[in-house]
Amino acid sequence: MRAIVIKEYGGPEVLKIEERPDPVLTADQVLIEVKAFGLNHAECYFRAGAWGEVAEITGIECAGVVRSDPSGQFRSGQTVVAIVGGLGRSLNGSYAELVLAPRSNVAAVETSLSWSALAAIPESYATAWTALIGVMDLREGQTLLVRGATSALGQAAVNIGRLAKAHVIATTRKDNRAPMLRELGAHEVHIEDKALAAPLREAHPAGIDAVLDIVGNTTILDSLVSLKRGGVACEVGLLGGGGPLSVEPVFQIPSGRRLTTFASALVTGTAEFPISEIPFQTIVDRVAKGAYKAAPAKVLAFEDIQEGHRLMEAGASLGKIVVEVRT
Numbered sequence: 181m182r183a184i185v186i187k188e189y190g191g192p193e194v195l196k197i198e199e200r201p202d203p204v205l206t207a208d209q210v211l212i213e214v215k216a217f218g219l220n221h222a223e224c225y226f227r228a229g230a231w232g233e234v235a236e237i238t239g240i241e242c243a244g245v246v247r248s249d250p251s252g253q254f255r256s257g258q259t260v261v262a263i264v265g266g267l268g269r270s271l272n273g274s275y276a277e278l279v280l281a282p283r284s285n286v287a288a289v290e291t292s293l294s295w296s297a298l299a300a301i302p303e304s305y306a307t308a309w310t311a312l313i314g315v316m317d318l319r320e321g322q323t324l325l326v327r328g329a330t331s332a333l334g335q336a337a338v339n340i341g342r343l344a345k346a347h348v349i350a351t352t353r354k355d356n357r358a359p360m361l362r363e364l365g366a367h368e369v370h371i372e373d374k375a376l377a378a379p380l381r382e383a384h385p386a387g388i389d390a391v392l393d394i395v396g397n398t399t400i401l402d403s404l405v406s407l408k409r410g411g412v413a414c415e416v417g418l419l420g421g422g423g424p425l426s427v428e429p430v431f432q433i434p435s436g437r438r439l440t441t442f443a444s445a446l447v448t449g450t451a452e453f454p455i456s457e458i459p460f461q462t463i464v465d466r467v468a469k470g471a472y473k474a475a476p477a478k479v480l481a482f483e484d485i486q487e488g489h490r491l492m493e494a495g496a497s498l499g500k501i502v503v504e505v506r507t
Contacts (some may be wrong), residue, residue, distance in 0.1 A: 183237045183276035184485050189229030192489035195275075197482065200237070202278055209280040210249045212262055216299035217242040217274040218332070218476075219488050219501040221419070222445060226268055227489065230422075239273030240264050240445060241303040243295055244505075247278065254288060261302040261460060262286045265449040275485065277505055285449035287460045293468055300332070300476040300500040301467060303444065306458045308336035308392070311414050311442040312344070314457060316390050320345040323384060327351045327372065327403060328394030328419045329361055332477075332500035337392050338364050339472040349388070351376065351395075353495075360498065364473055374398060377405035387411060395420040400439070401432055409436040416442050476502040 183200040205211045218241055226234040241263045246254045254260060265285030267273040272280070291298060312318045324341045328334045329350035341348040342365030350366035352358060358369040368383070370376060372395065380388065387408030393400050394417035403413040433439060447453045466472045477499030480488050484503070491497045 181277040182482070183272075184239075184482070185236050186227055186234070186238060189227065192227070192486040192493070194227060195485050195489065197485075200276070203272065203280045205248055205250065205280060207250055208283055210254055210260070210262070210283050210286045211247040212242065212244045212260060212279050212281055212286070213247050214242045214274055214277055214279055214505045215244040215295040216502055216504045218299050218303060219492050219503065220303055221417070221492065223268060224489060224493055231269075234269050235272045237272040237276050238268040239275035239279070240268045241299075242274035242279060242281075243299040243302065244279075249283070251283060253283060254286065258288050259290065259298075260286050260288050261298065263302045263306055263448060263455075264445045269445065275503075282449060285455055287455055287458070289460050289464045291464045291468060293464065296476050296479045296502045296504055297467070297474075298464065299502045300474055301464060302460070304332040304336040304500060305340070305463045305472075305474070306448060306455075306460075307333055307416055307442065307444040308340050309458055309463065310444070310448070310453060311392055311416050312337060312340055312390075314453070315440060315442050316392070316412050316414050318344055318346055318390055321347075322389035323347045323349065325349045325351070325380070325388055325391045325403070325406060326366075326394070327376075327391065327399055328417060329366065329369075330357050330498055331394055331417070331419060333417060334392075334394050335364055335499055336472075336474065337394075338366050339474065342366070343466070343471060346390075349380070357498065372399075374402055377402045380406045390414075392416060397422060397425040400425070401427070404433055404437050404439060407434070407437045410438075412438040412440060414440050414442055416444070474500075476500045478502070479504060482506065
């Protein structure tokens with residue numbers, strides 16, 4: 181099979197297409213013929229060696245068809261999506277014509293969406309749904325702030341929050357992206373700033389109910405300040421950069437506010453966060469009907485993977501970049 185491999189840690193240029201043996205199926209895995217896969221910032225960290233030693237073939241999600249499943253849970257030819265569960269980190273991932281995915285991290289869907297449209301959905305919507313609904317328990321009428329809303333994950337959160345009848349506030353680094361976020365469904369758009377809590381408090385004196393923070397360590401403490409008593413902030417991304425965060429809880433976390441995280445790559449598919457809790461069929465159906473606006477921002481060929489990583493790192497795509505695998 182053809183696979184995109186990490187030849188050495190570094191920039192996008194280290195990603196090379198090479199021939200690799202077809203993977204050997206084991207009892208707890210599903211062999212998937214990859215039709216398309218979305219790109220994720222985690223894969224940039226894998227490629228750069230920032231998160232230590234990782235699998236030779238990266239990629240944490242895909243859409244495709246089942247080639248084989250020893251358990252019989254999935255039938256041959258069935259359309260599926262697969263996400264995380266060690267893909268790209270401890271297991272060879274989805275940047276290939278074939279991938280072995282843990283059965284716990286595979287979900288079947290029925291859809292007429294194109295492969296590229298389907299591949300734009302899995303990881304972003306799984307993360308946004310679990311964080312907003314499963315972790316933060318977002319309710320109708322609540323106020324939700326999405327920091328980093330122009331990312332694929334941020335756009336998914338805006339879609340989900342709006343359809344859940346929350347009042348959605350979105351942030352972006354650039355003024356010219358505000359119309360896109362309003363068209364997506366955001367009720368308010370603010371320019372991202374490490375001291376955003378002050379203007380938010382002016383607009384919402386009592387504070388807001390929930391923050392989905394995709395920017396990460398550089399903004400999470402400010403996110404907590406924007407909350408009302410009983411509000412919750414959930415960190416799900418590191419668009420602003422990672423690294424240690426030093427916190428003195430008594431002095432830096434306002435009393436009565438809650439801080440949590442959702443690390444999709446580490447927990448999705450476990451007993452605590454089973455993939456069955458993510459309503460993939462409902463999500464895919466909503467995308468097909470236009471209730472969620474999730475079209476890929478850019479669709480590339482397998483051979484254009486380096487360009488895809490450059491666009492992703494530059495933040496130039498304004499949404500999900502998808503790579504089609506043509507065999």
